Amino acid sequence: MTSSRKAKPATELRPFERVWKLVLRIPRGRVATYGQLSELIERRLTPIGVGWAIRAVPEGAIPWHRVVNASGGISTNAEHPGLQRKLLEAEGVRFDAQGCVDLERFGWRPRVTVTAPSAKKRATSRRPAPKKRASSSRGR
Secondary structure, three states: OOOOOOOOOOOOOOHHHHHHHHHHHOOOOOEEEHHHHHHHOOOOOOHHHHHHHHHOOOOOOOOHHHEEOOOOOOOOOOOOOOHHHHHHHHOOOOEOOOOOEOHHHHEOOOOOOOOOOOHHHHHHHOOOOOOOOOOOOOOO
8 A cells, every 4th residue: 555645855844853943043032932833834743742842852952941831931840940941031031920921022033934845836846637628518
């Protein structure tokens, strides 16, 4: 049985790789949310999947601490109590009384995203649909 999926071009990044490239672009003193990163990769991963992608890299490879939850809160305290907040505060990020980052003030807004090839490019690489034949008027 053959698979109906086509092989990806060698130049197209996998979803985890796309997340890593985005996280590397978040500047010091700024944060992004898991959901924002999910949107930037066309929802190829859910926000939870983005978290798994971040966990999959070797320690120190990306600035994982610059990714927060949708409310600007810390989601890593169970594993590393206080570490993410400490790292962000060292970069100048401030937290409110509820322990959340003001996303309007400290949120990262990228100009260009790490995206898959555009739909237009993909559409032109496919074979054209077969032309429909005119039906004959002859009866049977």
